[in-house]
Amino acid sequence: MELNKIRDNDGARYKYKRIGRGIGCGKGKTGGRGGKGQTARSGVAIGGFEGGQMPLYRRLPKRGFVNHFRKNFVVLNLQDIEDLIEAKKIDAAQPITIDSLLVAGVIKQELDGLKILGIGTLTQKVSIVAVGASKTAQAALEKLGATITLEPYKAMKKAVAPAS
Numbered sequence: 001m002e003l004n005k006i007r008d009n010d011g012a013r014y015k016y017k018r019i020g021r022g023i024g025c026g027k028g029k030t031g032g033r034g035g036k037g038q039t040a041r042s043g044v045a046i047g048g049f050e051g052g053q054m055p056l057y058r059r060l061p062k063r064g065f066v067n068h069f070r071k072n073f074v075v076l077n078l079q080d081i082e083d084l085i086e087a088k089k090i091d092a093a094q095p096i097t098i099d100s101l102l103v104a105g106v107i108k109q110e111l112d113g114l115k116i117l118g119i120g121t122l123t124q125k126v127s128i129v130a131v132g133a134s135k136t137a138q139a140a141l142e143k144l145g146a147t148i149t150l151e152p153y154k155a156m157k158k159a160v161a162p163a164s
Contacts, residue, residue: 071112071153073131074098078140079120081128095127113153122146 019027048055118136
């Protein structure tokens with residue numbers, strides 16, 4: 001290696017293309033902006049505009065219904081709880097709540113609460129605090145002697161709120 005042969009890696013320095021310097025540069029006259037009018041100006045955000053024609057999204061019929069007040073729940077099966085206990089991510093002696101799952105890193109966000117479903121088997125007695133549970137999950141937990149407490153989500157949030 002010699003000092004006079006040291007150079008930057010390929011692509012390390014971007015050669016700026018000077019525009020508006022005549023037709024010979026390839027970016028003369030309009031400077032890459034096309035013709036006249038709205039699109040030649042800066043700050044244009046046309047979106048779905050089709051030149052005054054009724055846009056496609058307004059021409060097509062609307063179907064269905066979107067409930068903006070729907071609830072999204074964190075769903076756990078009994079088998080998932082068994083696997084988490086075996087992996088020692090959650091402690092069977094402590095109540096399983098949405099907050100304990102957050103702290104354990106099992107879930108990333110609490111959404112609108114925790115729901116328990118009855119797929120799989122659970123072998124250990126646990127205490128669960130959730131917003132809802134399926135009938136099969138409740139029956140399996142009662143048969144095992146485990147406890148499940150169903151609370152509305154707002155009540156759970158007030159109980160968990162830190163004291164100030």
